[in-house]
Amino acid sequence: MPLSKAREMMNEALKLAQAAAAQGEVPVGAIVVKDGVIIGRGANRPLEHHDPTAHAEILAIRAAAAHLGNDRLTGCDLWVTLEPCAMCAGAIAHSRIARLYYGAEDPKGGAVAHGPRLFEQPTVHHRPEIYSGISADESAELLQAFFKDRR
């Protein structure tokens, strides 16, 4: 995939991250794509939904699975602005997402390239292809601005 196309896809996730920030939520956004079409969107919403599991990735995965009428997202891609946490990485494995594209690294909460490195665990049931660093600056800037405003 050309970088321009990858940035275009990640831009859709960044719009959802901006929407999360506008609601006072940590700005993370995610989309699930199948055959080039967005079939699930998620903007981080734990506070508004009163739901600790309402991370962008979980919401996008649930929407995509509901759309397909299937608990497996075989052949689908997940685009997310921030490195997924353990909960979301686990959901990615359960849903059989084929390719994971993420933006900024998350050394404190991430579970893909940091912490438990879930997809490197011998017991993981499914390991997607992983591409990182796409529009990472834009994603990190959104997060930094959000936390700066809250201080």
Add this chain to the structure above:
Amino acid sequence: MPLSKAREMMNEALKLAQAAAAQGEVPVGAIVVKDGVIIGRGANRPLEHHDPTAHAEILAIRAAAAHLGNDRLTGCDLWVTLEPCAMCAGAIAHSRIARLYYGAEDPKGGAVAHGPRLFEQPTVHHRPEIYSGISADESAELLQAFFKDRR
């Protein structure tokens, strides 16, 4: 807590595991308890809900958080018949569950005493008190019977 009381609580989760099996789902059940009152129930339902995140723990946590109108389950206990996976252990950390009680061990999919051992990771944001082995035989028998029937 006396063992008889612990088995009584786990029995409520086992009933939900049986309900999951009756629907053709892997038999795992979970409850969230606050001040001795059950405020969230979950029976494993990924197939029926077309939702890869619909594990018993996630459903119980989401129900409890909706009940409290809060994304944090401070002071709450989670009782689940099987050792949680990485997704569910991550959700337990996000929800700030105070005490985790589980039944059978899950060497293949578990992420508490096996695999990534999520609560032993230095980057984990919250670590509950953990008690295991409660009614473990009943829980394991349900799972064994379920998988034997499907062969």
